[in-house]
Amino acid sequence: MLIKRPADIRPSEITPETVYRERRHFMRMAGAGVLYAAGMRFAAAGAEQAYPPLEGPIAKSAYSTTEEPNSWDAITQYNNYYEFGSGKRDPSRHAHRLQVRPWTVVIEGEVARPRTIGIEELLKLPLEERIYRLRCVEAWSMVIPWVGFEFNKLAALVEPTSKAKFVEFTTVYQPENMPGTRLPVLEWPYVEGLRIDEAMHPLTIMAVGLYGRVLPNQNGAPLRLVVPWKYGFKSAKSIVRIRFTEQQPRTAWEKAAPHEYGFYANVNPAVNHPRWSQKREKRLPAFFASRETQPFNGYAEQVAHLYAGMDLRKYY
Amino acid sequence: MSGRRPIPFAALKAAVFVLALLPFVQLSYSALWNVEALGPNPAETLTRTLGDWTLRFLLLTLAVTPLRRLFGLPDLARLRRMLGLYAFFYALLHFACYIAFDQVFDAGEILRDVMKRPFITLGMIALLLMLPLAFTSTNAMVKRLGARRWTRLHRAVYLIAALGVVHFWMMVKRDITEPAIYAVLLALLLGYRVAAWRRTETSRAAGARRRTA
Secondary structure: OOOOOOOOOOHHHOOOHHHHHHHHHHHHHHOOOHHHHHHHHHHHHHHHHHOOEOOOOEEOOOOOOOOOOOOHHHHHHOOOOHHHOOOOOHHHHHHHHOOOOOOEEEEEEOEOOOEEEEHHHHHOOOEEEEEEEEEOOOOEEEEEEEEEEEHHHHHHOOOEOOOOOEEEEEEOOOOOOOHHHHOOOOOOOOEEEEEHHHHHOOOOEEEEEEOOEEOOHHHOOOOEEEOOOEOHHHOOOOEEEEEEEOOOOOOHHHHHOOOOOOOOOEOOOOOOEOOEOOOEEEEOOOOOOOEEOOHHHHOHHHHHHHHOOOOOOOOO | OOOOOOOOHHHHHHHHHHHHHHHHHHHHHHHHHOHHHHOOOHHHHHHHHHHHHHHHHHHHHHHHHHHHHHOOOHHHHHHHHHHHHHHHHHHHHHHHHHHHHHOOOOHHHHHHHHHHOHHHHHHHHHHHHHHHHHHOOOHHHHHHHOHHHHHHHHOHHHHHHHHHHHHHHHHHOOOOHHHHHHHHHHHHHHHHHHHHHHHHHHHHHHHHHHHHO
16 A cells, blocks of 8 residues: 655654744733733643653654644643533543543454553553644644554554454543533443544554643543544544454444434535534634635545545545 | 612713623733633634623623612613613624634625524524614614604513523533523523513503402
8 A cells, every 4th residue: 555645744844842832922922911921821831741751762753744733731621522521621620530540452353362451561662743633523623743653553463354344442431530421412432433444544543642741631541543634533532442343333423413423524625514514624723714624634645545436425 | 768869870880881891801802912811712712702791791681670670779770771782792793703703704604504503593683683772772763763662672682682592502502501590590580570560460450440340
């Protein structure tokens, strides 16, 4: 399989967070209320200190975008993780209750060597930084510097058989720690799925970190899926079970609203959500939703061939 | 008690005017100079906060009549127009945010959105209903319409407030605590009117019976 590299990569130009923050700081100082702004900066700069840096080297990747990443605060305080509530701030308020140790991932189904793997072992895999665009189905987007490894590296540990046509991902279910699960918003635990070729694509990663640090719970700690060319809800968080299957899995959102959320959920400006347009998006923290949505979230060059001959209006 | 002291009305009116403007001042300041205070999605924060203030001013406007009757403060009626106009002011800004930030002035998309999303449809109807009320809020217009017709027209505010609460309720869908609070307050304010109306009807009927007896 020929995987084309994106044309726009210049790793030397990736903005380190410190530079990014200083730029923001300068802009704030240039505005009004210098003293107040200085106070804000002090408060904001502290938030990530609570998350230790990941151990071991983190390699850069040619798959990273050169776009400026969103701030730590934006990425960790504006989340959809319905198990902790449906407001954007709810996950950052409640996710500290999630128990992330001990943590094991059951890998089973159509594999030669089913295994239960502890998170410690997975954290020893070679890690890469992947700065990806994230496009939410709600028509906003961010740029996020994930740290993780390609899903195919994990699959290699269990050797999927020729019967493995799909992969099903299951999020942890800790009702006592997840206030959002008291409401029957979705069927818990949260289940997502990919076709095997989507899962094995080098853009598909399992993320364990953010900005070089341990992944915050509200972002799906300790281990989450990231599929950058699909709407964000496909990227299941806090994964405890990975099942290779012959049949297409039924996902949580398909069960909740089949006409609104399809199995594929590829970012596509030409296929609207039944209740709103996907033509444009708002790149946070911008005010205006003036950015044109890109097919496959700008990753068409890498992934469009996976869907050759498919009617993407039917398989939305 | 030896008679009510009159409310220092000019001072009260000025104070309410300034207080009611504070949310606008604060949001404008944040939007222009301290955008981080508005969180990761500043446009959404602006739109929602302006929507909240629209509902609050609608409820405050509706609270005037019950308050002046319950506390014997007829002068409060002189604040009602300003509160109503503030509700309209915040509704317009709320609408402007939606048009500018969410739809980037794309008329076709706006039209589709109004047709497709019932909560947008309701919000739009509520705003349209506010227009004639704001337009006829001057003393000259009250005179021109005549008190009776003017009063009848301005009863539309009950419907507007109800549409506003439903608009909010439908947007939230999952955690309905906040819209439920607005709904309860609105029910109390409208319930007071129904009760008051019943009382006058009964006493009028009683009066009629006495006269015929």
